[in-house]
Amino acid sequence: MSIKVNDQVYQFGVEPSVIREIFAFGLERAQVVGPENVLDFSLGNPSVPAPKIVQDTVKAIIDNQQPKDYHSYTPGPGAPATRKAIADNLNKRFGMNYGPEDLYMTCGAAASLNIVLKTLIAEPTDEIAVIIPFFPEYTAFIHAQGGKQVLVEPTEELTIDVDNLRAAITPNTKAVIFNTPNNPSGVIYPEANIKAACEMLKEKSEEYGHPIFIIADEPYRELVYTDEKVAYIPTIYPNTIVCYSWSKSLSLAGERIGYIAISKEAEGYDVIMPAINGAGRALGYVCAPSLFQQVVRECVDCEADLTQYKINRDLLYNALVEYGYNVAKPSGAFYMYIEAPDKDAEAFCKKAMEHDMLLVPGTGFGTPSYMRLSYCVEQAKVEKCLPVFKKLMEEYK
Numbered sequence: 001m002s003i004k005v006n007d008q009v010y011q012f013g014v015e016p017s018v019i020r021e022i023f024a025f026g027l028e029r030a031q032v033v034g035p036e037n038v039l040d041f042s043l044g045n046p047s048v049p050a051p052k053i054v055q056d057t058v059k060a061i062i063d064n065q066q067p068k069d070y071h072s073y074t075p076g077p078g079a080p081a082t083r084k085a086i087a088d089n090l091n092k093r094f095g096m097n098y099g100p101e102d103l104y105m106t107c108g109a110a111a112s113l114n115i116v117l118k119t120l121i122a123e124p125t126d127e128i129a130v131i132i133p134f135f136p137e138y139t140a141f142i143h144a145q146g147g148k149q150v151l152v153e154p155t156e157e158l159t160i161d162v163d164n165l166r167a168a169i170t171p172n173t174k175a176v177i178f179n180t181p182n183n184p185s186g187v188i189y190p191e192a193n194i195k196a197a198c199e200m201l202k203e204k205s206e207e208y209g210h211p212i213f214i215i216a217d218e219p220y221r222e223l224v225y226t227d228e229k230v231a232y233i234p235t236i237y238p239n240t241i242v243c244y245s246w247s248k249s250l251s252l253a254g255e256r257i258g259y260i261a262i263s264k265e266a267e268g269y270d271v272i273m274p275a276i277n278g279a280g281r282a283l284g285y286v287c288a289p290s291l292f293q294q295v296v297r298e299c300v301d302c303e304a305d306l307t308q309y310k311i312n313r314d315l316l317y318n319a320l321v322e323y324g325y326n327v328a329k330p331s332g333a334f335y336m337y338i339e340a341p342d343k344d345a346e347a348f349c350k351k352a353m354e355h356d357m358l359l360v361p362g363t364g365f366g367t368p369s370y371m372r373l374s375y376c377v378e379q380a381k382v383e384k385c386l387p388v389f390k391k392l393m394e395e396y397k
Protein backbone atom coordinates (compact mmCIF):
# COMPACT_ATOMS: atom_id res chain seq x y z
CA MET A 1 0.00 0.00 0.00
CA SER A 2 1.35 3.38 -0.81
CA ILE A 3 0.52 6.56 1.01
CA LYS A 4 0.76 10.08 -0.30
CA VAL A 5 1.90 12.60 2.26
CA ASN A 6 2.16 16.35 1.80
CA ASP A 7 5.08 16.71 -0.57
CA GLN A 8 6.15 20.14 0.63
CA VAL A 9 6.59 19.10 4.26
CA TYR A 10 8.07 15.76 3.19
CA GLN A 11 10.76 17.71 1.33
CA PHE A 12 11.44 19.88 4.42
CA GLY A 13 11.87 16.66 6.41
CA VAL A 14 14.28 14.89 4.10
CA GLU A 15 16.28 17.71 2.56
CA PRO A 16 19.83 17.56 3.85
CA SER A 17 20.46 20.08 6.63
CA VAL A 18 24.05 21.26 6.79
CA ILE A 19 23.72 22.12 10.48
CA ARG A 20 22.31 18.66 11.28
CA GLU A 21 25.12 16.97 9.35
CA ILE A 22 27.75 19.03 11.12
CA PHE A 23 26.17 18.27 14.48
CA ALA A 24 26.14 14.51 13.71
CA PHE A 25 29.81 14.69 12.67
CA GLY A 26 30.60 16.42 15.98
CA LEU A 27 28.93 13.65 17.99
CA GLU A 28 30.86 11.00 16.07
CA ARG A 29 34.19 12.77 16.58
CA ALA A 30 33.45 13.27 20.29
CA GLN A 31 33.50 9.47 20.69
CA VAL A 32 36.93 9.31 19.09
CA VAL A 33 38.76 12.40 20.42
CA GLY A 34 36.65 13.25 23.49
CA PRO A 35 33.93 15.93 23.66
CA GLU A 36 36.33 18.52 25.06
CA ASN A 37 38.36 18.33 21.84
CA VAL A 38 35.46 18.90 19.44
CA LEU A 39 35.27 22.65 18.82
CA ASP A 40 31.61 22.72 17.91
CA PHE A 41 30.48 26.24 17.01
CA SER A 42 27.53 25.10 14.91
CA LEU A 43 24.46 25.57 17.11
CA GLY A 44 22.74 28.62 18.60
CA ASN A 45 21.82 26.86 21.85
CA PRO A 46 22.54 29.29 24.73
CA SER A 47 25.44 28.08 26.89
CA VAL A 48 24.82 30.53 29.73
CA PRO A 49 22.29 28.99 32.13
CA ALA A 50 18.95 30.71 32.66
CA PRO A 51 19.26 33.27 35.50
CA LYS A 52 18.73 31.82 39.00
CA ILE A 53 15.54 33.84 39.40
CA VAL A 54 13.98 31.65 36.69
CA GLN A 55 14.56 28.45 38.68
CA ASP A 56 13.52 30.18 41.93
CA THR A 57 10.31 31.30 40.25
CA VAL A 58 9.58 27.78 38.93
CA LYS A 59 10.14 26.37 42.44
CA ALA A 60 7.95 29.04 44.07
CA ILE A 61 5.12 28.39 41.61
CA ILE A 62 5.29 24.64 42.19
CA ASP A 63 5.57 25.01 45.99
CA ASN A 64 2.81 27.59 46.38
CA GLN A 65 0.19 26.69 43.79
CA GLN A 66 -2.00 23.73 42.98
CA PRO A 67 -0.91 21.73 39.89
CA LYS A 68 -4.07 22.75 38.06
CA ASP A 69 -2.98 26.40 38.42
CA TYR A 70 0.21 25.90 36.42
CA HIS A 71 -0.45 22.81 34.29
CA SER A 72 -3.86 23.74 32.89
CA TYR A 73 -4.86 25.57 29.72
CA THR A 74 -4.78 29.35 29.83
CA PRO A 75 -7.00 31.36 27.45
CA GLY A 76 -5.89 30.78 23.84
CA PRO A 77 -3.92 34.06 23.44
CA GLY A 78 -2.32 33.66 26.88
CA ALA A 79 -2.99 34.51 30.52
CA PRO A 80 -4.24 38.12 30.82
CA ALA A 81 -1.87 38.84 33.75
CA THR A 82 1.14 37.72 31.69
CA ARG A 83 0.11 39.80 28.70
CA LYS A 84 -0.44 42.80 30.94
CA ALA A 85 3.01 42.45 32.57
CA ILE A 86 4.67 42.28 29.13
CA ALA A 87 2.63 45.19 27.77
CA ASP A 88 3.58 47.31 30.82
CA ASN A 89 7.24 46.41 30.35
CA LEU A 90 7.22 47.36 26.64
CA ASN A 91 5.30 50.57 27.33
CA LYS A 92 7.86 51.57 29.98
CA ARG A 93 10.91 50.71 27.86
CA PHE A 94 9.79 51.96 24.46
CA GLY A 95 7.03 54.49 25.15
CA MET A 96 4.42 52.23 23.54
CA ASN A 97 0.76 52.07 24.42
CA TYR A 98 0.12 48.31 24.31
CA GLY A 99 -2.75 46.76 26.23
CA PRO A 100 -2.83 43.04 27.10
CA GLU A 101 -5.19 42.52 24.16
CA ASP A 102 -2.36 43.56 21.77
CA LEU A 103 -0.23 40.57 22.75
CA TYR A 104 -0.56 36.93 21.78
CA MET A 105 1.58 34.44 23.74
CA THR A 106 3.28 31.80 21.59
CA CYS A 107 5.56 28.78 21.64
CA GLY A 108 8.73 30.78 20.81
CA ALA A 109 9.66 33.07 17.94
CA ALA A 110 9.28 30.30 15.36
CA ALA A 111 5.60 29.95 16.30
CA SER A 112 5.20 33.75 16.34
CA LEU A 113 6.60 33.96 12.81
CA ASN A 114 4.42 31.16 11.47
CA ILE A 115 1.29 32.69 12.99
CA VAL A 116 2.08 36.15 11.58
CA LEU A 117 2.93 34.75 8.14
CA LYS A 118 -0.27 32.68 8.08
CA THR A 119 -2.19 35.83 9.05
CA LEU A 120 -0.69 38.07 6.35
CA ILE A 121 -0.34 35.68 3.42
CA ALA A 122 -3.75 35.71 1.77
CA GLU A 123 -2.93 34.72 -1.82
CA PRO A 124 -0.36 32.31 -3.31
CA THR A 125 1.15 35.29 -5.12
CA ASP A 126 1.84 37.18 -1.85
CA GLU A 127 5.49 37.94 -1.28
CA ILE A 128 7.58 38.27 1.85
CA ALA A 129 10.89 40.10 1.44
CA VAL A 130 13.85 38.87 3.47
CA ILE A 131 17.18 40.64 3.91
CA ILE A 132 20.27 38.50 3.30
CA PRO A 133 21.87 37.02 5.41
CA PHE A 134 18.86 35.42 7.06
CA PHE A 135 17.74 32.66 9.43
CA PRO A 136 17.27 29.74 6.98
CA GLU A 137 14.02 28.59 8.63
CA TYR A 138 12.30 31.66 7.14
CA THR A 139 12.24 29.82 3.82
CA ALA A 140 10.35 26.85 5.31
CA PHE A 141 8.00 29.13 7.28
CA ILE A 142 7.11 31.37 4.31
CA HIS A 143 6.57 28.44 1.97
CA ALA A 144 4.60 26.45 4.54
CA GLN A 145 2.27 29.42 5.04
CA GLY A 146 1.72 29.67 1.31
CA GLY A 147 3.80 32.69 0.32
CA LYS A 148 6.78 33.50 -1.88
CA GLN A 149 10.14 34.46 -0.42
CA VAL A 150 11.97 37.32 -2.12
CA LEU A 151 15.62 37.71 -1.11
CA VAL A 152 17.26 41.13 -0.87
CA GLU A 153 21.02 41.67 -1.14
CA PRO A 154 22.39 43.68 1.80
CA THR A 155 24.98 46.48 1.94
CA GLU A 156 28.65 45.59 2.35
CA GLU A 157 28.21 46.03 6.12
CA LEU A 158 25.34 43.49 5.96
CA THR A 159 22.71 46.10 6.82
CA ILE A 160 19.55 46.90 4.79
CA ASP A 161 20.33 48.15 1.28
CA VAL A 162 17.32 50.44 0.89
CA ASP A 163 17.69 50.67 -2.90
CA ASN A 164 17.80 46.89 -3.23
CA LEU A 165 14.81 46.58 -0.93
CA ARG A 166 12.89 49.19 -2.95
CA ALA A 167 13.63 47.23 -6.13
CA ALA A 168 12.36 44.03 -4.49
CA ILE A 169 8.99 45.50 -3.44
CA THR A 170 6.12 44.71 -5.82
CA PRO A 171 2.34 45.11 -5.60
CA ASN A 172 2.35 41.58 -4.13
CA THR A 173 4.64 42.39 -1.18
CA LYS A 174 2.79 41.79 2.08
CA ALA A 175 5.68 42.14 4.49
CA VAL A 176 9.40 42.44 5.00
CA ILE A 177 11.20 40.53 7.77
CA PHE A 178 13.84 42.49 9.72
CA ASN A 179 15.97 40.53 12.16
CA THR A 180 18.21 42.75 14.27
CA PRO A 181 20.51 41.87 16.03
CA ASN A 182 20.90 39.45 13.19
CA ASN A 183 21.32 35.71 12.98
CA PRO A 184 23.78 34.82 11.40
CA SER A 185 25.80 38.07 11.24
CA GLY A 186 25.45 39.57 14.74
CA VAL A 187 24.98 42.93 12.98
CA ILE A 188 22.61 45.52 14.47
CA TYR A 189 20.87 47.55 11.76
CA PRO A 190 21.58 51.23 12.59
CA GLU A 191 18.50 53.24 13.49
CA ALA A 192 19.07 55.61 10.53
CA ASN A 193 19.16 52.60 8.21
CA ILE A 194 15.85 51.30 9.58
CA LYS A 195 14.30 54.77 9.37
CA ALA A 196 15.31 55.09 5.71
CA ALA A 197 13.85 51.65 4.96
CA CYS A 198 10.60 52.57 6.77
CA GLU A 199 10.33 55.83 4.83
CA MET A 200 10.63 53.90 1.57
CA LEU A 201 8.09 51.27 2.74
CA LYS A 202 5.62 54.05 3.58
CA GLU A 203 5.99 55.46 0.06
CA LYS A 204 5.58 52.03 -1.49
CA SER A 205 2.53 51.27 0.68
CA GLU A 206 0.91 54.49 -0.57
CA GLU A 207 1.88 53.77 -4.17
CA TYR A 208 0.33 50.27 -4.06
CA GLY A 209 -2.64 51.23 -1.89
CA HIS A 210 -2.10 48.68 0.88
CA PRO A 211 0.16 48.48 3.91
CA ILE A 212 3.44 46.65 3.62
CA PHE A 213 4.14 45.26 7.09
CA ILE A 214 7.43 44.88 8.88
CA ILE A 215 7.77 41.62 10.78
CA ALA A 216 10.34 42.44 13.47
CA ASP A 217 11.91 39.11 14.46
CA GLU A 218 13.63 39.96 17.73
CA PRO A 219 14.82 36.97 19.76
CA TYR A 220 18.24 38.66 20.10
CA ARG A 221 16.99 42.14 21.12
CA GLU A 222 18.62 41.93 24.56
CA LEU A 223 21.94 40.43 23.39
CA VAL A 224 23.95 43.56 22.64
CA TYR A 225 27.64 44.18 23.39
CA THR A 226 28.08 47.77 22.23
CA ASP A 227 26.29 51.04 22.93
CA GLU A 228 24.45 50.76 19.60
CA LYS A 229 20.72 51.22 19.91
CA VAL A 230 18.42 48.41 18.77
CA ALA A 231 15.58 50.47 17.31
CA TYR A 232 12.10 49.53 18.50
CA ILE A 233 10.59 49.45 15.02
CA PRO A 234 6.90 50.00 15.98
CA THR A 235 7.90 53.48 17.25
CA ILE A 236 9.13 54.32 13.73
CA TYR A 237 6.69 52.34 11.63
CA PRO A 238 3.30 51.51 13.21
CA ASN A 239 2.60 48.75 10.65
CA THR A 240 5.04 46.50 12.48
CA ILE A 241 4.34 43.13 14.07
CA VAL A 242 6.90 42.09 16.68
CA CYS A 243 7.84 38.42 17.10
CA TYR A 244 9.75 37.87 20.33
CA SER A 245 10.94 34.98 22.45
CA TRP A 246 12.94 34.38 25.63
CA SER A 247 14.81 31.50 23.98
CA LYS A 248 18.07 33.43 23.84
CA SER A 249 17.75 36.34 26.30
CA LEU A 250 16.83 34.13 29.28
CA SER A 251 18.29 30.90 27.81
CA LEU A 252 14.83 29.29 27.71
CA ALA A 253 15.09 27.84 24.20
CA GLY A 254 13.59 24.50 25.22
CA GLU A 255 10.64 25.99 27.06
CA ARG A 256 9.07 27.41 23.86
CA ILE A 257 7.83 30.73 25.14
CA GLY A 258 7.46 34.02 23.27
CA TYR A 259 4.85 36.46 22.00
CA ILE A 260 3.49 38.50 19.11
CA ALA A 261 2.81 42.22 19.69
CA ILE A 262 0.92 44.59 17.43
CA SER A 263 -0.11 48.14 18.22
CA LYS A 264 -3.65 49.43 17.67
CA GLU A 265 -2.09 52.09 15.44
CA ALA A 266 -1.29 49.40 12.85
CA GLU A 267 -3.50 49.59 9.78
CA GLY A 268 -5.95 46.72 9.71
CA TYR A 269 -5.48 45.99 13.44
CA ASP A 270 -9.18 45.10 13.69
CA VAL A 271 -8.82 42.23 11.25
CA ILE A 272 -5.22 41.31 12.01
CA MET A 273 -5.72 40.54 15.71
CA PRO A 274 -8.64 38.14 15.15
CA ALA A 275 -6.70 36.54 12.30
CA ILE A 276 -3.68 36.07 14.61
CA ASN A 277 -5.99 34.31 17.06
CA GLY A 278 -7.35 32.19 14.23
CA ALA A 279 -3.90 31.35 12.89
CA GLY A 280 -2.72 30.36 16.37
CA ARG A 281 -5.73 28.08 16.59
CA ALA A 282 -5.35 26.60 13.11
CA LEU A 283 -1.65 25.91 13.64
CA GLY A 284 -2.22 24.40 17.09
CA TYR A 285 -0.29 27.10 18.95
CA VAL A 286 -3.06 28.22 21.31
CA CYS A 287 -2.21 28.46 24.97
CA ALA A 288 1.58 28.77 25.12
CA PRO A 289 3.15 26.68 27.94
CA SER A 290 1.23 27.65 31.09
CA LEU A 291 4.01 27.30 33.63
CA PHE A 292 6.37 29.44 31.58
CA GLN A 293 3.72 32.05 30.93
CA GLN A 294 3.78 32.53 34.71
CA VAL A 295 7.59 32.47 34.82
CA VAL A 296 8.02 35.20 32.19
CA ARG A 297 5.38 37.29 33.94
CA GLU A 298 7.52 37.22 37.10
CA CYS A 299 10.84 37.62 35.24
CA VAL A 300 9.77 40.20 32.65
CA ASP A 301 12.17 42.82 34.02
CA CYS A 302 15.03 40.36 34.43
CA GLU A 303 18.14 41.15 32.39
CA ALA A 304 20.19 38.71 30.33
CA ASP A 305 23.65 37.86 31.65
CA LEU A 306 25.97 38.71 28.78
CA THR A 307 29.32 38.45 30.60
CA GLN A 308 30.52 35.17 29.09
CA TYR A 309 29.25 35.91 25.59
CA LYS A 310 31.05 39.25 25.62
CA ILE A 311 34.32 37.64 26.77
CA ASN A 312 34.01 35.05 23.98
CA ARG A 313 33.15 37.69 21.41
CA ASP A 314 36.09 39.92 22.33
CA LEU A 315 38.58 37.04 22.40
CA LEU A 316 37.45 35.83 18.98
CA TYR A 317 37.02 39.15 17.25
CA ASN A 318 40.39 40.57 18.36
CA ALA A 319 42.27 37.40 17.41
CA LEU A 320 40.55 36.85 14.06
CA VAL A 321 41.12 40.43 12.95
CA GLU A 322 44.76 40.15 14.02
CA TYR A 323 45.14 36.98 11.90
CA GLY A 324 43.73 38.84 8.88
CA TYR A 325 40.11 37.63 8.73
CA ASN A 326 37.33 39.89 7.55
CA VAL A 327 34.62 39.69 10.22
CA ALA A 328 31.21 41.41 10.17
CA LYS A 329 30.96 43.87 13.07
CA PRO A 330 29.74 41.56 15.86
CA SER A 331 27.53 43.93 17.86
CA GLY A 332 24.85 41.55 19.07
CA ALA A 333 23.34 38.03 19.19
CA PHE A 334 26.03 35.36 19.78
CA TYR A 335 27.22 34.76 16.26
CA MET A 336 30.33 35.82 14.41
CA TYR A 337 30.16 35.97 10.63
CA ILE A 338 33.56 35.42 9.10
CA GLU A 339 34.51 35.75 5.45
CA ALA A 340 36.52 32.83 4.07
CA PRO A 341 39.98 34.08 2.96
CA ASP A 342 39.32 32.96 -0.64
CA LYS A 343 35.56 33.57 -0.33
CA ASP A 344 34.79 29.82 -0.48
CA ALA A 345 33.30 29.16 2.96
CA GLU A 346 32.26 25.57 2.20
CA ALA A 347 35.91 24.69 1.48
CA PHE A 348 37.11 26.54 4.58
CA CYS A 349 34.57 24.73 6.78
CA LYS A 350 35.75 21.37 5.40
CA LYS A 351 39.37 22.26 6.26
CA ALA A 352 38.27 23.39 9.73
CA MET A 353 36.55 20.00 10.22
CA GLU A 354 39.90 18.28 9.76
CA HIS A 355 40.91 20.11 12.98
CA ASP A 356 37.60 19.12 14.65
CA MET A 357 36.44 22.73 14.42
CA LEU A 358 32.80 22.94 13.31
CA LEU A 359 31.47 26.09 11.62
CA VAL A 360 28.39 26.54 9.43
CA PRO A 361 29.02 27.67 5.84
CA GLY A 362 26.90 30.69 4.91
CA THR A 363 25.26 29.14 1.82
CA GLY A 364 21.94 28.51 3.64
CA PHE A 365 22.04 32.04 5.06
CA GLY A 366 22.36 33.51 1.55
CA THR A 367 26.08 34.40 1.63
CA PRO A 368 28.31 31.52 0.43
CA SER A 369 31.54 33.46 1.08
CA TYR A 370 30.88 33.70 4.84
CA MET A 371 30.64 31.16 7.64
CA ARG A 372 28.85 31.39 10.96
CA LEU A 373 30.50 30.73 14.30
CA SER A 374 28.18 30.46 17.33
CA TYR A 375 30.15 31.60 20.35
CA CYS A 376 27.57 30.51 22.93
CA VAL A 377 30.08 27.90 24.16
CA GLU A 378 32.54 27.47 27.03
CA GLN A 379 35.44 29.90 26.96
CA ALA A 380 37.94 26.99 26.86
CA LYS A 381 36.66 26.05 23.38
CA VAL A 382 37.07 29.62 22.17
CA GLU A 383 40.64 29.65 23.46
CA LYS A 384 41.37 26.29 21.80
CA CYS A 385 40.07 27.39 18.40
CA LEU A 386 42.30 30.44 18.03
CA PRO A 387 45.48 28.54 17.00
CA VAL A 388 43.36 26.61 14.47
CA PHE A 389 42.13 29.84 12.85
CA LYS A 390 45.70 31.13 12.82
CA LYS A 391 47.05 27.98 11.16
CA LEU A 392 44.26 27.93 8.56
CA MET A 393 44.89 31.56 7.62
CA GLU A 394 48.61 30.79 7.20
CA GLU A 395 47.68 28.03 4.73
CA TYR A 396 45.87 30.62 2.58
CA LYS A 397 48.78 33.07 2.52
Ligand code: PLP
Binding pocket: 044, 107, 108, 109, 110, 111, 135, 179, 182, 183, 217, 219, 244, 245, 246, 247, 253, 258
Ligand atom coordinates in the same frame (compact mmCIF):
# COMPACT_ATOMS: atom_id res chain seq x y z
N1 PLP B 1 14.40 33.86 14.55
C1 PLP B 1 15.73 33.81 14.57
C2 PLP B 1 16.49 34.86 13.85
C3 PLP B 1 16.40 32.78 15.24
O1 PLP B 1 17.73 32.74 15.24
C4 PLP B 1 15.64 31.79 15.90
C5 PLP B 1 16.28 30.67 16.58
O2 PLP B 1 17.46 30.42 16.50
C6 PLP B 1 14.24 31.90 15.85
C7 PLP B 1 13.65 32.94 15.17
C8 PLP B 1 13.36 30.89 16.53
O3 PLP B 1 13.41 31.11 17.90
P1 PLP B 1 12.59 30.24 18.96
O4 PLP B 1 13.55 29.23 19.49
O5 PLP B 1 12.18 31.20 20.01
O6 PLP B 1 11.46 29.63 18.24
